[in-house]
Amino acid sequence: xxxxxxxxxxxxxxxxxxxxxxxxxxxxxxxxxxxxxxxxxxxxxxxxxxxxxxxxxxxxxxxxxxxxxxxxxxxxxxxxxxxxxxxxxxxxxxxxxxxxxxxxxxxxxxxxxxx
Numbered sequence: 001x002x003x004x005x006x007x008x009x010x011x012x013x014x015x016x017x018x019x020x021x022x023x024x025x026x027x028x029x030x031x032x033x034x035x036x037x038x039x040x041x042x043x044x045x046x047x048x049x050x051x052x053x054x055x056x057x058x059x060x061x062x063x064x065x066x067x068x069x070x071x072x073x074x075x076x077x078x079x080x081x082x083x084x085x086x087x088x089x090x091x092x093x094x095x096x097x098x099x100x101x102x103x104x105x106x107x108x109x110x111x112x113x114x115x
Contacts, residue, residue, distance in 0.1 A: 014114075
């Protein structure tokens with residue numbers, strides 16, 4: 001069955017870095033646009049970054065541009081989110097999403113940025 005499993009979240013100090021991973025299985029990974037979303041308590045889920053099927057095209061929310069980098073390894077069916085210069089406002093549950101005609105979601109990984 002389809003699975004998206006996020007990992008790499010945790011507690012980090014402001015200015016620190018984390019690398020999130022999302023391991024996919026159960027579908028043809030390279031056919032899907034991959035996205036990272038996040039949701040903070042009391043807020044709506046927001047799109048953080050997207051990457052095209054071949055990894056050439058990436059887009060970012062203005063709030064993370066220049067600090068976050070999305071990438072993918074189609075051979076390993078994994079998408080990554082490198083997060084640098086983290087701020088307290090980056091604290092949220094981060095979800096990966098695979099989109100084609102339908103969307104698949106992971107269970108999320110918690111990122112907490114705090115001193």
